[in-house]
Amino acid sequence: MPTYRKWYYPYSSPFDPCPPLTRVPYETPVQLYLGFQPPGMKQFSPLQALSHGTLWPGLYTPYTDPYNPKKKEA
Amino acid sequence: MWYYEKKLQYPVRVSACNPRIAKYLMEQYGGADGELAAALRYLNQRYTIPDRVMGLLNDIGTEEFAHLEMIATMVYKLTKDATPDQLKEAGLGPHYVNHGKSLYFENAAGESFTVAHIQSKGDPIADLYEDIAAEEKARSTYQWIINVSDDPMLNDALGFLREREVVHSQRFREAVDLIKEEQGKKKVF
Numbered sequence: 001m002p003t004y005r006k007w008y009y010p011y012s013s014p015f016d017p018c019p020p021l022t023r024v025p026y027e028t029p030v031q032l033y034l035g036f037q038p039p040g041m042k043q044f045s046p047l048q049a050l051s052h053g054t055l056w057p058g059l060y061t062p063y064t065d066p067y068n069p070k071k072k073e074a
Numbered sequence: 075m076w077y078y079e080k081k082l083q084y085p086v087r088v089s090a091c092n093p094r095i096a097k098y099l100m101e102q103y104g105g106a107d108g109e110l111a112a113a114l115r116y117l118n119q120r121y122t123i124p125d126r127v128m129g130l131l132n133d134i135g136t137e138e139f140a141h142l143e144m145i146a147t148m149v150y151k152l153t154k155d156a157t158p159d160q161l162k163e164a165g166l167g168p169h170y171v172n173h174g175k176s177l178y179f180e181n182a183a184g185e186s187f188t189v190a191h192i193q194s195k196g197d198p199i200a201d202l203y204e205d206i207a208a209e210e211k212a213r214s215t216y217q218w219i220i221n222v223s224d225d226p227m228l229n230d231a232l233g234f235l236r237e238r239e240v241v242h243s244q245r246f247r248e249a250v251d252l253i254k255e256e257q258g259k260k261k262v263f
């Protein structure tokens with residue numbers, strides 16, 4: 001299973017004006033890895049599908065605010 | 075032709091009176107990577123794309139209008155009861171002076187929508203790669219709006235819209251696979 005969020009670590013100078021973030025997140029959602037969708041993938045119930053925005057759990061990659069992890073997942 | 079269903083694709087609920095978020099949401103209303111740009115781009119490109127994927131552009135282009143309507147609803151809910159002073163505070167003073175409380179196709183910085191934002195190249199690969207990029211850009215716009223919004227109900231609907239961008243990107247990627255396929259070769263999944 002791939003991970004859908006990665007980080008990079010930019011150089012920070014001791015003379016930078018703001019405290020460094022140290023690690024910077026970026027999203028790598030499922031469509032980068034799935035390839036042509038194979039037939040027969042597991043499905044959500046119709047009601048769940050409507051609220052998730054996709055019929056397939058395998059295509060569901062929700063987002064969370066990486067700077068504010070306590071915020072509810074969107 | 076189209077049939078109209080008098081309901082939103084996903085319920086839009088807004089919990090906090092925060093017109094500033096309306097200003098941010100306008101990026102998805104009349105911005106270069108917004109829903110209007112997406113709808114117009116796909117519904118225009120569809121005529122000159124191989125017929126195997128024409129229906130996909132038609133379907134996704136149509137859905138983008140449903141997304142545009144959701145964004146419009148959010149912006150309207152967040153601005154309809156705001157006083158001119160509150161709008162001014164939210165950075166929407168110039169918008170109010172020019173457009174009153176009405177919606178307008180402009181981005182978060184107040185720049186009017188222009189069709190020069192979108193391309194139709196007539197080259198199927200060029201067009202589909204633009205479409206994939208458009209979906210990824212819209213996905214990131216939703217992420218950045220979620221990051222600056224504290225409204226859990228609004229973020230729930232934005233999360234839905236972001237997930238649709240993921241699915242659209244997936245489908246455009248599959249469209250590329252379909253049209254680059256070598257004739258008569260066995261399909262391997």
Ligand SMILES: [Fe+2]
Nearest residue numbers: 112238239242
């Ligand atoms: Fe989309």
